[in-house]
Amino acid sequence: VLKTDAIIGGVHFFPNDDAGAVASKALRVNLSDLAAKGAKPLGFLLSLALPKEIGDDWLGRFAEGLRGDAVLFGCPLFGGDTDRTPGPITVSIAMFGSVPEGTMVRRAGAKPGDRVFVSGTVGDAALGLALRKGAAWKLSDAQRQHLMSRYLVPQPRNAIAEAVRSHASAAMDVSDGLAGDFAKLCRASKVAAEIEVARLPLSDAAKAVLAAEAGAIETVLTGGDDYEIVCTVRPPKADSFRAAAKAANVVVTEIGQIAAGEGLRFIGTDGKALPFRRAAFSHF
């Protein structure tokens, strides 16, 4: 399984973010994709473009962050390339993973009747980014900290890669918002889906934001940077998937069901579909 993803200062992270967090984010956005494919990480190549003001101190912390995650996720650095750039810090990673032949989990594979699961909680990172951009929700320090840390350093769900591989009919990682990403999975599988908004797994902090501003549900669902896994599971395998995820210490939540047809709908507590102004977050 091959994957490449870059992160760029001022686009995917703030230029003054800690260098160790930048390294972690660069690695983890790629790890997240492997996890959703049911793949085990093997290692990665790093292509680093740095402005000339970057010094040894920044590089030392970057290397420390990279090494920590390489060890944590069992994913060594195979090699790389460093260049000067007149632009922002650009960290491009190409990552290699393995799955037993023919078992990689794809986006196309969901069938009517499949249950829809998502890992962890959704929307935290997008709300964390909104906070960093000045959103003035009244939150406890711990809640603010939680949301902002979810934006700063993703928590990829590699712990359930094997559970996904052995149970999911289709999967992808949620990087650009659940609404847009899961819609892509539905299109690839040529199916429709209904998600019940009331069943979405939300952190206490996200719940506090939504209590203050109900419209923030759009940010939660379309804001991006979740790095959770959304997957579909055939009904007879649902309980086993839940148990496998629990054994791996990752919360997975059933949030809806696949149907015949096309289109992804988020059903509110009033039974009506939520309208979105935009389908998915796009960095472009």
Place this chain on the structure above:
Amino acid sequence: VLKTDAIIGGVHFFPNDDAGAVASKALRVNLSDLAAKGAKPLGFLLSLALPKEIGDDWLGRFAEGLRGDAVLFGCPLFGGDTDRTPGPITVSIAMFGSVPEGTMVRRAGAKPGDRVFVSGTVGDAALGLALRKGAAWKLSDAQRQHLMSRYLVPQPRNAIAEAVRSHASAAMDVSDGLAGDFAKLCRASKVAAEIEVARLPLSDAAKAVLAAEAGAIETVLTGGDDYEIVCTVRPPKADSFRAAAKAANVVVTEIGQIAAGEGLRFIGTDGKALPFRRAAFSHF
């Protein structure tokens, strides 16, 4: 064989270079490295960061250039990632190649007595870059064109990858100037070397520049962007290597010899070693 290398607008190419040439250069700097390792290209991942002023026209020509070289070198695009950047165009490629197990050609492996060969001609691209920066040598249009095109679009020597694999004791591609790169090979192999400047393969255009400005030999040897292969070959294999390269329509030239000790010396026609102000071209 895994390899990653990025090229960045304003660093490795001019922002107004043709988009097709940018795509070719991005791919070829990586192909060149595979060739020097004796590896056959398998395919590549592309991570592209584009400023917002890049439109469909540029992208169309970029894709055309990429596709042309992917076909020419038998190296398909496996996947990729595109992002917006507030900085310059950044094209990062991760490339995969294959060699029969245990036969990859490394930098460490040269032994005293080995002959030193280089492919093609050296210094053209560095002189082409100097021309683009305003160097005012008197050259014919064809000569100018030759030097500038060598900078714009490298000609990687993948045609002799197999010849290198089956004959060379050590090899690397020359991307940062023959002087600095071959010195790295000598250090990795823990040997010394002497190169005879009179034997260096030079294009007619490069000879014309040197006739006008003898000091330009420093640019030729330390200027970078050659994307030729420098390799060492045990004496009994030298003739066979020459024949194999000839069969692949690539000129290789014997330019010197490996010796015991350390240090790389370029010996001029006066028998004295050339002094360099700097050992190697560095983009940093």
